[in-house]
Amino acid sequence: MNLQLTRKQRANKSKALASVGALLTFFLAITWLSGCDQAQQNSAPKFDPSELAPGGQATIKNFNYRSFIQPGAHLKGLDRVDFWAGFTFFEMPWVAAPASTTVRDGLGPLFNTHSCLSCHSKGSRGKFFAEGVGEQSGLLIRLGPKHSTAPEVDPVYGGQVQVRTIDAVKKYLTDDLKPEAKIDLAFEYIEGRYADGEAYQLRKPIIKLTELGYGELADGIGLSPRFGPNIFGMGLLDSISDQDLLNQEEINDTDGDGISAKYNRVPDVVTGKQAIGRYGFKAKHPTLVQQVTAAFTHDIGIVNPLFPNEVCTQAQTACQQASKLTNPKGEHEIAQRLVQDVMMFSQHIGVPPARDLQSEQAQQGRELFYQLNCQSCHTPSYTTAANAKVESLANIKIWPYTDLALHDMGPGLADNVLEYDADGQEWRTPPLWGIGLQQRVQGQQLYLHDGRARTISEAILWHGGEAAASKQAFSQLNQSERQALLKFLQAI
Template sequence: MYVVHLLVVALLASATALYSAPLNAQEFALEQKPSVTVPAFSEQELLPGGKATASRTAKRTFIHPAGNIPTIEQLDFWDGFSFFRDPWVASPAITSDRDGLGPLFNARSCKACHNDGGRGRLNRSGEYASPALLFRLLKNDGVGADKHYGGQLQPNAIRLSHHKLTKPVIGEGKVRVEYQIIKGEYPDGSTYSLRKPSYHLEQLGYGKLEPNTVLSPRYAPAIYGMGLIDAISEQDLLAQQDFDDLNGDGIKTQYNMVKNAQTGQLQIGRFGFKGLHATLEQQVAGAFVNDIGITNPIFPEEACTDVQLMCRTAASVDPKGTLDIPKKLHDLTVYMNKTLAVPKARDLTSERAQQGRTLFYQLRCDSCHTPTYKTRPDYPIAALQAQQIYPYSDFALHDMGKELADEGIENLASGAQWRTPPLWGIGLQKRVQGFEAYLHDGRARTLEEAILWHGGEAHEIKKHFMNLSAKQRSALIYFLQQI
């Protein structure tokens, strides 16, 4: 009996080791690195948005108000949501609150890109890019915008009849997306495939792009929890900056410094895939004017270049003669974006998720995906003040390698640098929306693929991931699906 008992104990220990065995130096070539301390699990991790976490788990939508905002303020949330959800139309129209579309635009509504508060569906290989995938136009020297097309490609145009319009307004062009499948193999012999996109400009309406203009694809992100990100102290973020890698961990944490369009001051660019906007209010305003053609209190001018004469003419004959969305309605839309709740964590206390959590820290994924912050106690919205949150991001720029680079420069961000995206709620995308697509251009069809595309500063961490056993890799991904 004693021998049988020892055999059972040994088998249990062997099975458990598939998940819980610590990463050793021989397996993962970490012998030159100090040992990693895995922080103790906190029950607070189950509510990644603190008290502002959604009161119920999303099933078909991410649209839920923060769990701790008063009932009376929820009315403002749903009023703001109507301007997020409903399509805009060209002016003049019967509905004066929702006209002003264009003259040039990518989509007719916020929802078209951020479906149910998450991500929009991408088109198949060989088709034109869907509204959820837009294209920034960057210069490879970082100077100015394209003189023909400005800073963003807008494929659609309104139809407007007016005696001053000698020709119709035409869209700027379309982008055909094609995917190449790349096969790969883990050291243990398991195989994987990656989807690599290529982009082809067609039907350009205003001549060629300038020679130093490059396309930068941007796949509209999920928007829940944005207010809590806005509420993180700038000092807490700057404390993480290490662009000279003084700590020697191979990670160069750098923040994009951008101009606040309202104050003129330089601030951390915490929103956008390269940190283009300093505040959530500015991010919403930028999306209104660039994506839908809706002028607003922060960006009151239409995005027509000097050579787009009919666009400029159409903008000048708009019978409204004022902002397409006035401050009161714009503020409601911003409020809805600020108080859109983060989903609850799911099966995070299970043994499998906890083993994945351990691996997350042992592989040093937290070097860029900073797990937790406490929001400012003086943030303007009381429900978002002093909340312990778990977004899993440093919101900083990192070199992700040449495979993900776009060759353009956006403020301080090079072509290879991308802002670390938050990971909270990421495992709900398939459940809520019926599909998966990750990274800045949606090329990754699974979280596993997203990890395998990591390069640059994350190259060594990716190598360690690849050297895990299949069950360890599965445990790590399972943890990501639960946070």
């Protein structure tokens, strides 16, 4: 076989290669230009010095790292006194009635915890308990429908599992007052690697109810674990205008970017109308006062002006008997004036200042945050409404990094429980301000709705659904880039 090419063959081959090269050059140029356009589209905006004070005037002036519970710098004089007065009702444990103190009695009859502080240690998240069967406060179990034809709540257990009962009146009851259940927790561990080969491990909680006190759950009722969130900056989130939120709503993803923000429409117990949900992992409550007073009733058993009924269902006769013994007149167990004190505290917990945010590494991470399109759900900033409910929280530039909207986070994080307009894969975008301080302040860091993630990296790697592309882009970063992004998140 003749392996030598003729001069004509060589010439034809050169022309063919030149044509291929021209096409390849053209393709690469188009790809490069497209990449430039995309990078420019997702490039970080110019750094704003106000980012150093995420809560604006309501940022904590001298953050001491011992606790997140500190008033914002905007609070002055007697308002600061009222703030700490409200804190006492957050911190001190409630006791069963009747008791020597009528201000702090009314616990139960069924309840999860004695105080707000046990679910929000130092103003952040609760303490996660080890694997096994237990009664604990930081993690609670909501009950809800798995599908549209299931009951809204369990007819026997209601909408939330209560793991504790009061003891004082049990001897006077004709029926047995029992805890509703205990929580059985185990973890499944998932190994993985980043694109550069570095290994990571995720843990997935496997949660069951055991020792059910009143029979099995109804068909179609599912479990939704919730791990108490951070509570600082809540008054500022309450002060964002509805319109600023609704401007972000895009249920049908009209721009085709794969992100479809949706706001949960929920009942406002004060007005009796539908409103935009802002609080809770599925945005169940529209206002801060509703979130706080609902927690008093459903977590501690303290009935109040907004939630005046005990959590006892019709099937729980012992709970009803205990309620009549401890609160025979059916009075509010926390008076309206004391609710106002608690709200003074809840509205004005300041936001920690940013830390080392202007460092070269943090600024590189800031650029990556936008390039990975994280800001599509974690909206960086707002200016609170001019007519905000609390005058001192009006017209403040804030940096919470949340749109407070529901997003499909994929099957990996799904609880498969419906909550108003939220489906089984949808969760509200949590604020990111102060996210990097949990380890230093609390000695632990636990993220996501059920506390499964032990690091910020793990939390990102659990993202799916609408956030899958951003998660995938994060996993493709090299170690230096990942550390830069984490540095930014730890700094804001």
